[in-house]
Amino acid sequence: MTGLLTMTGIVKEFPGVRALDGVDLDVRAGEVHCLLGQNGAGKSTLIRVLTGAHQPDAGTIHLNGEPVQLNSPTAAIQRGIAAIYQELDLVPELTVAENIFLGHEPARFGFSRRHEATVRAREILQGLGHAEIPTHRAVGSLPAAGQQVVSMARALSRDARLIVMDEPSAVLDPEEVSNLFRVIRGLTERGVAVVYISHRLEEIRRIGDRVTVLKDGATVATGLDARETPTKELIRLMTGRSIEYVFPPRNEVPSTAPVVLEVDELTRPGEFAGISFTVRAGEILGLAGLVGSGRSEVLETVYGARRAASGSVRVDGAALRPGRVQAAVKAGVGLAPEERKSQALLLDQAVYKNITVSTLQRFASGGFLNNRAEREAAAGLARSLDLRPAGVDHPVRNLSGGNQQKVVLARWLLRDCRVLLLDEPTRGVDVGARSEIYALIRALAANGVAIVLVSSEVEEVLGLSDRVVVLREGRAVHTGPAQAIDEHQVLDLVMEGSAV
Numbered sequence: 001m002t003g004l005l006t007m008t009g010i011v012k013e014f015p016g017v018r019a020l021d022g023v024d025l026d027v028r029a030g031e032v033h034c035l036l037g038q039n040g041a042g043k044s045t046l047i048r049v050l051t052g053a054h055q056p057d058a059g060t061i062h063l064n065g066e067p068v069q070l071n072s073p074t075a076a077i078q079r080g081i082a083a084i085y086q087e088l089d090l091v092p093e094l095t096v097a098e099n100i101f102l103g104h105e106p107a108r109f110g111f112s113r114r115h116e117a118t119v120r121a122r123e124i125l126q127g128l129g130h131a132e133i134p135t136h137r138a139v140g141s142l143p144a145a146g147q148q149v150v151s152m153a154r155a156l157s158r159d160a161r162l163i164v165m166d167e168p169s170a171v172l173d174p175e176e177v178s179n180l181f182r183v184i185r186g187l188t189e190r191g192v193a194v195v196y197i198s199h200r201l202e203e204i205r206r207i208g209d210r211v212t213v214l215k216d217g218a219t220v221a222t223g224l225d226a227r228e229t230p231t232k233e234l235i236r237l238m239t240g241r242s243i244e245y246v247f248p249p250r251n252e253v254p255s256t257a258p259v260v261l262e263v264d265e266l267t268r269p270g271e272f273a274g275i276s277f278t279v280r281a282g283e284i285l286g287l288a289g290l291v292g293s294g295r296s297e298v299l300e301t302v303y304g305a306r307r308a309a310s311g312s313v314r315v316d317g318a319a320l321r322p323g324r325v326q327a328a329v330k331a332g333v334g335l336a337p338e339e340r341k342s343q344a345l346l347l348d349q350a351v352y353k354n355i356t357v358s359t360l361q362r363f364a365s366g367g368f369l370n371n372r373a374e375r376e377a378a379a380g381l382a383r384s385l386d387l388r389p390a391g392v393d394h395p396v397r398n399l400s401g402g403n404q405q406k407v408v409l410a411r412w413l414l415r416d417c418r419v420l421l422l423d424e425p426t427r428g429v430d431v432g433a434r435s436e437i438y439a440l441i442r443a444l445a446a447n448g449v450a451i452v453l454v455s456s457e458v459e460e461v462l463g464l465s466d467r468v469v470v471l472r473e474g475r476a477v478h479t480g481p482a483q484a485i486d487e488h489q490v491l492d493l494v495m496e497g498s499a500v
Contacts, residue, residue, distance in 0.1 A: 003065065004029040004193050005050075005162060010059035012045055019045040021217040022059070027162065032184060032194045034204045034226055037214035038238050038430035040388075040400040043197055046214070047164050050195075051083045052076035082155035083164040090147055092140025097121035099139045100153045124153045128183050144291060145176040152183065156192075163187065164195045169203060170427055173290035173456065174491060181207045199430050200457075201231050213237040239432045247463035248442040253283045258316075260450035261333075261419045263302060266311035271297040272474035275311070279419070279450040284441065286465030286482060287454045290494050294474040295454045296338055299421045302452070303335040304328040315419060329358065332418030336408045336425060338454075344408045345396050352378035352392035355410045381410040386436065402426075402433025409440060420444060423454045438464060458487045470494060 005027040012020040020042050027033045037043050048054040050061070052070040061068055063079055070076045090099050097114075098105075100121045105113075121135045130149045133142070139150055148168060155163050165184075169177045184194055184207060196207060204211060208226030212219060213234065221237050257280040266275045272294035279285045287295045300306045302313050307323030314320065315331040337343040346354055355378040356363060363370045363377070378392045385406045387399075396407055405425060412420055425441065426434045441464060445451055455461050461468055462482045470478040470485075470493045477493050478485070 006062040011057045024219045030188045030191045031209040034208040034211045041214040042217040080161035082160035084151040097135040162193045166197045257281045262314040281448045284451045286461035286468040288461045289471035293471040334412030334417040335421045338423040347397040401428040
């Protein structure tokens with residue numbers, strides 16, 4: 001493999017923050033180069049420099065041995081550099097073909113040539129092994145995996161020689177991840193280089209060739225063999241300390257503990273049917289299943305964000321009114337949704353405002369909010385959760401993924417929830433913060449909170465939960481103690497629907 005990209009001594013400063021402090025990165029044509037680091041290590045800033053969104057304050061960038069200046073995203077695209085972000089930048093209402101050629105549609109004499117765009121789009125999708133994706137279909141109607149393939153096709157439509165993939169597997173089930181890796185290997189066989197960013201260390205083993213690790217805005221290791229470097233060594237490089245990749249001890253949930261949450265024959269046609277389970281005080285119930293199995297939809301229906309067609313939800317024996325979030329919150333139900341940025345956080349508001357938003361009545365007097373009391377309450381929780389940075393006045397947008405998740409959990413801690421619904425609580429969270437969130441979830445359960453947990457990572461569901469419900473195509477195919485089933489059995493259930 002020949003050298004394609006070399007970034008040397010890259011420095012980027014923002015007011016009061018040195019985000020990159022002399023980062024080095026070299027990528028070869030036809031390799032998968034994995035970029036690791038905790039949230040806040042500088043990965044996103046480095047990628048923005050590489051794609052022309054940020055200009056470095058110092059350092060050099062060479063492509064194919066020649067120095068280049070990437071003054072804009074357009075300049076990066078013209079040099080063959082493209083990025084596929086975790087939150088895909090597709091236009092849902094436009095067709096697959098229109099998205100692939102958005103901004104550079106085939107044209108003649110000023111008129112768009114739609115037929116040519118459709119033919120070329122089909123050729124690119126076929127080259128990616130996805131000829132089944134219809135080019136005339138609105139991209140918003142495709143599943144997450146299909147939309148990701150369209151993003152790759154868009155990059156290839158511009159003859160990209162280097163593609164950055166930021167957490168590409170975050171919303172994919174195991175089968176879709178395997179297909180993603182097949183597509184990536186197809187790209188590298190054609191000489192395309194892939195910079196792969198992921199917090200899932202097991203993926204690095206499967207798809208990576210070499211690894212670069214960032215910490216505190218600097219390169220701490222580069223050129224590591226992705227398959228030979230021990231996981232503990234990668235974690236030590238990322239965090240500066242050794243972290244055992246294990247779960248906190250389970251709390252003993254007595255059989256006499258009161259049932260807090262009862263879900264009985266809950267049904268929404270087309271999403272899930274006949275879902276029933278109970279959760280006791282201090283118990284963690286895990287919902288396992290593939291993307292599209294109905295996991296998130298069940299949580300949102302329990303919370304009242306979706307209205308059930310039939311069935312019931314009870315908290316402490318009292319039935320909740322279907323489709324009423326306010327009633328669920330009043331009964332002590334909290335939800336930490338999968339898409340925290342778009343569904344849970346007010347990104348431009350201060351940290352303390354995000355923490356107190358569900359308990360404003362506690363800080364209201366005479367029609368006015370006591371901002372000082374809000375700050376004090378939020379600051380106390382921020383300290384107990386080791387929120388970083390510790391201040392509560394800066395916008396929550398500036399926090400890393402793990403610390404944003406802590407803000408969401410702090411909101412419901414402040415409200416003293418009886419039931420906490422957690423949808424992908426560690427999605428996009430680095431190894432160090434993940435361990436902290438695991439400990440926090442177990443601590444909440446130890447204090448009597450009834451928790452329902454959804455995660456795409458089977459290991460996480462089994463490692464955190466006391467009991468597990470396995471869903472397949474909207475129906476429960478297994479319910480039992482988490483320790484009585486292993487990862488392979490869960491995958492067999494969700495793939496085949498067989499019994500354990």
